[in-house]
Amino acid sequence: MVSAASSVAAGxxxxxxxxxxxxxxxxxxxxxRQLTFCGHHANGYTETILATAESVFLEPGFEWRGAQVESDYIGAHRADAYAW
Ligand SMILES: [Zn+2]
Known part of the structure; x- marks a missing residue:
């Protein structure tokens, strides 16, 4: 998990x-496969990201709409949010 976070941070x-x-x-x-989105598209694809992502990495200070979603919903979709 740490190595995955590091590889994404590098990109x-x-x-x-x-x-x-x-x-x-x-x-x-x-x-x-890795995908990257700007703030506009990250928020626009919130539901899709939560439904399909194994891991989500946020740039420090970016307030993603998906981070406000109930944690049990995120857990059910196997997505976790990590800070870069
Ligand atoms: Zn964009």
């Missing part, structure tokens, strides 16, 4: 996969 300057803006959130899918 935290990647652009959003949708619009190319600076990424505020990175996630790892069950397949191992």
């Amino acid at each position: 935290s300057t990647e652009p959003c996969d949708r619009c190319g803006a600076a990424a505020k959130l990175a996630l790892v899918l069950a397949s191992g």
